[in-house]
Amino acid sequence: MNTEHTFVADRAAAQHCAELLRRGPEPGDLLPALGRSGERFARALAPALADLIGGDAPTVTALAPSELRESDLAAELGALAANGLLAPAAAGVTLLASIEGPAVLRLVDRAYGGKGEPGGPLPRSFPLSAEMLIARLETVVARCLGEALGEEPLRALRRNPRIEELAPFPAGARLALLPIEVMEGARAPWKLRLILPLSALPKVLGNSPGAAARQPSGPADPAAAPFAEVPLPLVATLVDMKVPLAAISALEPGSVLPVAVARAVPLSIGGAVIARGSIGAQDDLVAIRLTQITQ
Template sequence: MKTDHSFIAERAAAQHCEELLRSGPEAVDLLPALSRAGERFARALAPGLADLIGGDAPSVTALAPCELRENNLAQELGALAANSLLAPAAPGVTLLASIEGSAVLRLVDRAYGGKGEPGGPVPLSFPLSAQLLIERLETVVAAALGEALGEGPLRALKRNPRIEELAPFPAGAPLVLLPIEIMEGARAPWKLRLALPLAALPKVLGASQGAAAKRQSGPADPAAAPFADVPLPLVATLVDMKVPLAAVSRLEPGAVLPVAVARAVPLSIAGAVIARGTIGAQDDCVAIRLSQIVV
């Protein structure tokens, strides 16, 4: 039996570009993206808290995320906190939302007519009067998180005031913690903390970016951010007339130029006419009633 052969390649081997061979970003590299998601969450959370606690919207600020281990989580959150385990769209991922126990007690005190000032030592458990408030806080946080991640409200799985009994993450797992500071006027600030496994960041932020790309695939909505706040100077041309150079050279103070205001006053942006209207008055001010929109 002859075992030596001359092998000939049937076709050229595939040569993949560097972009296809490059692995995805490391979880720690996504911390800046988590900070941006935290800023979106803070903006979405403020009006929800205003509806819940009454009064003006509080100042909500997303602080810098940090890394920690699961065995240090209980020390970070304290002995008593409103802990809720939430499920985002990313499969197999859970996220912890935790509100300081002292802050919950202050909000309950205000709900019952108190001043909401810090009292004595934090008890070992929440009173029954705090349960309804915690549920409503959980709903507001889940809705704001869903908006920040580009999906519907997150699904609440379970809650427990003692993080040791909730056991949301594997023992010793590396986590990322995103603190959110809430300031209500001159009152002492309080914190809401979001925590999730560091390894889950690509899934959570990937789902967020995918949902955002899906939303942006259609025509842009001019009434939505960031387009809605872009200033566009609108020019109404009441008179557009041609004057001979000889007449211009004879102009002097007191000279009178007869003009006729157009019946259909053009409205333009950057030189492009977008509409026409007629001159009138409203609330003792000159106004234009639109009669035509130029498509």
């Protein structure tokens, strides 16, 4: 048996342009886009916090996002924090919203007539009065995040003041951290931290207003750029007739071929008939009056 063969390609291999072969952005490259979503979130959060805690709207600032290792999460959040897991519309994505524990206790103290300066060591867990405030804060954050991401309010899943017990992310995961700073007058600022897996950024940011503006919302408009300036040859076929080969071979200067111009002249682009019309004249030029547009 002869196992040697000469293989010949059935057709030329496809040669793709660099634009098609170029990879999409890495998740880490989307941190600036996360920062822009954070700015929208901050603008929505300021008046919402004013309605919740009373008084003038605080100054809410989205700080620069950064990468964070899951192993460093506990040190970043501290021993006590209002940690809540929220679910965006993107399937399989979990987002952590964490408010500093001392800030929560300050807000509770003010709500009950205090000066917002509780002293003493941090408790191991929040009192019931703080849990009620945390639930309201969670609702506000979920709604404002939904606005910033261009979707419905996020769903609250579960919460726990101890991040080790909540275990929101797989061990060793690379995370994206978006700090939000809240300043209430002359008081010391406090932070709300938004954290999600770095790999989830493309899903979460896909519905954000910035991304939606770059995506077409319907069929392309042929009268808009860049399509409007694309030249397409329009062919009007006045005569389409078959001539015997014998007649063609006998042609010579002076020969006359009788033709009949079609009453419905077809107009085509790329071989596809798009309209029909009748022959006429306009401004001493031959013209075609459209009588039918092909659907």
